[in-house]
Amino acid sequence: MLCCCRLWLLGALLVVGFIPSVDARAAETVRVGVLKFGTVNWELDTIKHHKIDEKHGVNVDIRFFAGEDATNVALMAGEVDFIVSDWLWVSRQRASGEDLTMFPYSTSVGALMVPAGSTIRSLADLKGKKIGVAGGPIDKSWLLLQGLARKEKTGDLAADNDVAYGAPPLLAEKAQQGELDAVLNFWHYCARLEAAGFRRLVSANEAAEALGASGPVSALGYIFHEGWANDHPDAVAGFMAASAEAKVLLGSSDEEWVRLAPVIKAEGQALTVLRDRYREGIPKRTIDDEEKDAAALYAVLADLGGEKLVGSSKTLMPGTYWRAK
Known part of the structure; x- marks a missing residue:
């Protein structure tokens, strides 16, 4: 490094x-x-x-x-x-x-995080789930994940799920309390969730590279x-x-x-x-x-x-x- x-x-x-x-x-x-x-x-x-x-x-x-x-x-x-x-x-x-x-x-960008024991393994598994999203409806990371879902033909993330927009610390807390099936948060909140046992489903960088970025x-x-x-x-x-x-x-x-x-x-x-x-x-x-x-x-x-x-x-x-x- x-x-x-x-x-x-x-x-x-x-x-x-x-x-x-x-x-x-x-x-x-x-x-x-x-x-x-x-x-x-x-x-x-x-x-x-x-x-x-x-x-x-x-x-x-x-x-x-x-x-x-x-x-x-x-x-x-x-x-x-x-x-x-x-x-x-x-x-x-x-x-x-x-x-x-x-x-x-x-x-460093956000990622979609799920509890360690979650059965969600891909974007396709999110249908009908409750997702917390930091940054609002036009947050870049959220849009990139929607673009990836569209490319993979796994549905419309915004329309197919119960999406709750909110402040990053509040969403992190609700995720840990089990009130959300998945949460897209800013990178440092994702890191703290990771340390608490959550796992990364897909990051905004991975979505970006799938949509045309070379790195x-x-x-x-x-x-x-x-x-x-x-x-x-x-x-x-x-x-x-x-x-x-x-x-x-x-x-x-x-x-x-x-x-x-x-x-x-x-x-x-x-x-x-x-x-x-x-x-x-x-x-x-x-x-x-x-x-x-x-x-x-x-x-x-x-x-x-x-x-x-x-x-x-x-x-x-x-x-x-x-x-x-």
Whole structure:
């Protein structure tokens, strides 16, 4: 795993080009807006604890927000420089005239989880079952699973089942209480369920690959304004390098996860599964591969989710993925 992470770091450095040494430039503050208890904090905490940002000539200023909508508003208002969101939102904003762009953060996505003793072994076995879905009716993972069911001719997941939409922690709790036959949740809730004895039926990444992706697509990325990036190339390069180096550490050091346990609020098997699933989600592919697969999935999602999901653009907008000038 360490080798793969080093390759990712090398790739990140090549993407941004030559990164000046710390002595060659003054440290520049980059404001990163995140959810107070979100998984992005694990990487940012690693960066700050080991002063990785200083090593790469930036000062990461972490700004906490109560919800995703609040981080989006803060970025659009210029109150922060980076947030974490998905490539679909970036493309939709670009189609509306905004200059948002991104670089990959994580390929970790949700999965459809069932109790260990469940008789459900495939999507075809779900018919007539009660399914919990986090993220709402047009959640990307839910749409991809519906697309997979359609391709496999196993029925209409939304129409053939009793679907309960809800908040991720509530659905995780109801699943453990036996009130749901299956639950599609965000990746870290799935990891905690896995540690509690649930098993993965099918993941959104598996659905994506069945629908045309050649590998795991980074569902999430660090989002920022292209115009700001052009004016602050060293800040972008430094932050990208710090992010990559933190991933190397998280991908190789079990001790780092023990240190992070109070931040993650997990221990024992739960911490181990979260660590392993996080490591699986460290991006390792080129920007070209990411963009090609995102474009393929965009077409699938546009068909399944319609304008409510993708807006007016039927294709992935150019510039969605950042390439240094």
